[in-house]
Amino acid sequence: MDYLPRVLEAELDELLASLPALAIEGSKGVGKTATASRRAATIHALDDPEQLELARADPKRLLSSDLPILIDEWQRLPQVWDLVRRAVDAGAKAGSFLLTGSASPDGTGTHSGAARIPMVRMRALAMSERLGTEMPISVAELLKGKRPALEGETSFALEDYTDEILASGLPGLRNLSGKALRIQLDAYLARVIDRDFPELGHSVRNLAGLRRWMRAYAAASSTTASFEKIRRAATGGDGENVNRKAATPYRDILERLWILEPVPGWLPTRSHLNRLNTAAKHQLSDPALAARLVGATKDALLGGDSVGPTIPRDGPFLGALFESLVTQSIRVYAQGAEANVRHLRSHAGDREIDLIVQRDDDRVLAIEVKLGAIPDDRDVRHLHWLKEKIGDDLLDAIVVTTGNVAYRRADGIGVVPLALLGP
Numbered sequence: 001m002d003y004l005p006r007v008l009e010a011e012l013d014e015l016l017a018s019l020p021a022l023a024i025e026g027s028k029g030v031g032k033t034a035t036a037s038r039r040a041a042t043i044h045a046l047d048d049p050e051q052l053e054l055a056r057a058d059p060k061r062l063l064s065s066d067l068p069i070l071i072d073e074w075q076r077l078p079q080v081w082d083l084v085r086r087a088v089d090a091g092a093k094a095g096s097f098l099l100t101g102s103a104s105p106d107g108t109g110t111h112s113g114a115a116r117i118p119m120v121r122m123r124a125l126a127m128s129e130r131l132g133t134e135m136p137i138s139v140a141e142l143l144k145g146k147r148p149a150l151e152g153e154t155s156f157a158l159e160d161y162t163d164e165i166l167a168s169g170l171p172g173l174r175n176l177s178g179k180a181l182r183i184q185l186d187a188y189l190a191r192v193i194d195r196d197f198p199e200l201g202h203s204v205r206n207l208a209g210l211r212r213w214m215r216a217y218a219a220a221s222s223t224t225a226s227f228e229k230i231r232r233a234a235t236g237g238d239g240e241n242v243n244r245k246a247a248t249p250y251r252d253i254l255e256r257l258w259i260l261e262p263v264p265g266w267l268p269t270r271s272h273l274n275r276l277n278t279a280a281k282h283q284l285s286d287p288a289l290a291a292r293l294v295g296a297t298k299d300a301l302l303g304g305d306s307v308g309p310t311i312p313r314d315g316p317f318l319g320a321l322f323e324s325l326v327t328q329s330i331r332v333y334a335q336g337a338e339a340n341v342r343h344l345r346s347h348a349g350d351r352e353i354d355l356i357v358q359r360d361d362d363r364v365l366a367i368e369v370k371l372g373a374i375p376d377d378r379d380v381r382h383l384h385w386l387k388e389k390i391g392d393d394l395l396d397a398i399v400v401t402t403g404n405v406a407y408r409r410a411d412g413i414g415v416v417p418l419a420l421l422g423p
Contacts, residue, residue, distance in 0.1 A: 004129055004171050006035055007332050007423045008122055013039075016068075019118060020092035021084050023074075023099040026122035027258040027285045028196075029170040029188065032100040033072050035122070040070035040098060046080075047073040055080075063087055067096050074099040076199075081117070088116045103200060104256045123261075124169030124286040126329035128422035135422025137406055139333035142365050142414075143357065145395035150406040156419035158371070158402045162301050165321045168288035169328060185292040189214070196257050202249055209234070209242045213250050217260065217282060218293035219308035222320035222327075222354075224265075224279040224345060227251070233309035261285050263327060266342035266356040270363075271390040277345040287324035296321075319371040323354060326369045326400050326418055330355055333423040339365075344386070353382050359395070366397045373403030380413045 008024075015022055016039065024032045037043055042065035046052045055062055055077050062071055063083060074080045084097050099117065128135050136152035166181075167174065173184055193211065197204050204210050216233035225233075227247070234242040242250075254260040262280035284290045291301070294308025294317075301307075301318040313320060327341070334341050334357050344353040344366075355367040366386055370379055383397040398414035406416045 003034060003038075004031070004125065004132065004174070006031060006122070006129055007126060007336050008120065009035060011120060011336055015118065015120070016095040016098075018094055020088045020094055021097040021099070021117045023101065023117050023119040024122050025101045025104070025119050025258070027124075028102045028191075029172055030122050030124050030285070031171045032102075032122050034171065036070050036072070036098045036100050039095075040068050041066040042069045043072060044070065045072045046076040052076055059083055063097075067093075068098060069096065070098045070100065072100050073102060075101040075103050085116050102257065103196065121335060123332050124328055125171060125174075126169070126332035126423075127164070127325070127418055128329070129332070130164060130169065130174075131419065135420055137416050137421050139330065139357065139365070139421065139423060140337040142396045142398065143337050143339060143359060145363065147396055147412065150408050150414045150416060152406045152420040154404055154417050154419040156402075156417060157404070159302065161322055161325065161402050161418065162298055162318065165287045165301070165318075165325050166291055166296075166298060169286050170288075182292065185288060189289065189293065192254075192257060192259060197253055200253055200256060202253055206242070206246060209246060210250055213242050213247055214254070215293045216309045216311070217251075218284060218290035219317075220282045220311045221284065221287070221290045222281060222323040223311060223313050224277065224281050225311050226279075229311065230282075233311055259285050259289070261331075263341060263343045263355070266344045266358065266364075268362060268390065268393075270393055273389055275347045277347050277349070279345070281343045283324050283327055285328075287321045287328065290324060291321060315371065322371050322402065323369040326367075327355060329418065329421070330357065330367065333421075336423045351382050351385060353386060363393045363395050364390075365395050368399045370399050370401050373401055375399040375401065375413075375415060380409070380411070383413055384411070
């Protein structure tokens with residue numbers, strides 16, 4: 001299929017013009033290799049057994065080819081990192097090396113000498129990348145705090161967003177639908193369990209238990225459900241619980257594989273907000289994986305049917321998955337604007353804001369997500385509360401919807417359909 005341009009490309013090209021080496025990391029299938037290959041003269045694919053064996057026999061040969069050199073799935077031969085780091089220390093020119101990886105080898109997300117080989121994250125396709133159009137409303141502009149006018153119309157409706165949730169943001173699956181897509185998503189999840197876990201040194205004894213735990217986690221998408229609630233929701237048909245000792249590695253390794261990408265709680269440093277809940281909000285790397293794990297179909301989602309294990313939530317599961325889709329896109333856009341994504345929830349649970357996009361100076365863009373076209377006063381009450389609490393540190397506040405028109409309410413809150421929001 002045709003290559004889909006990525007938001008990350010502008011960041012990559014800017015960094016490669018100045019840095020001798022760069023690592024692109026993210027879950028399998030998000031498009032790291034395709035994007036990096038377009039910037040490489042030599043490609044070493046270490047997921048190819050023959051190439052990996054040759055590299056093990058003579059690792060230094062990986063760096064003796066025409067520049068720029070791409071070393072794909074570098075974590076399969078971890079010493080590659082130090083080889084490239086030493087080449088950087090020896091004076092390699094800008095844009096010499098690209099490393100791509102689908103797992104964090106040490107479980108920390110960082111590596112020795114990380115300052116010499118910065119890492120950038122690649123995620124599944126954001127909405128602007130899926131649609132292939134320039135969006136009229138920019139997250140980067142909203143983060144400037146000038147409260148621009150919001151204009152634009154889209155024909156996208158709730159059914160279209162449901163299709164996008166189920167279609168997957170993995171570029172290689174975009175030409176599939178129906179049974180073929182479901183089989184490929186099943187194969188992706190099976191590979192995580194059958195191959196990726198062992199490759200990270202964890203032999204899963206209870207495969208059924210791991211699958212049940214992943215299904216329960218998917219059911220907890222867009223919630224802050226406790227670890228214990230998720231573990232109990234993974235009870236099997238025979239009443240057998242997944243025990244804590246087994247479940248803890250499940251979560252840790254899935255985070256190392258970037259299959260799980262929880263949204264951290266926001267802890268502001270410039271305001272007097274206190275008693276905030278630091279629990280992360282659960283998200284998978286692609287809402288299509290969550291939908292597939294719980295067996296959610298389009299009809300079931302649009303009909304508000306109960307799917308998957310029971311996890312307490314506000315509203316239907318389609319609302320949770322729409323928030324997952326919004327979160328995935330906002331993370332892509334925020335990274336390009338050098339901002340971080342968090343969520344806000346008070347200890348008592350009486351104040352919640354779905355997404356907080358935070359600049360380096362701690363000023364924020366606050367985002368609520370609504371599965372509907374027109375937010376009412378109740379939908380924006382926590383945005384007004386945040387404005388009262390942090391004043392000018394609130395750069396802007398919007399509600400992302402499934403509606404057709406972008407506008408500002410009389411109170412200044414922006415209303416933006418997801419299909420009109422871009423980097």
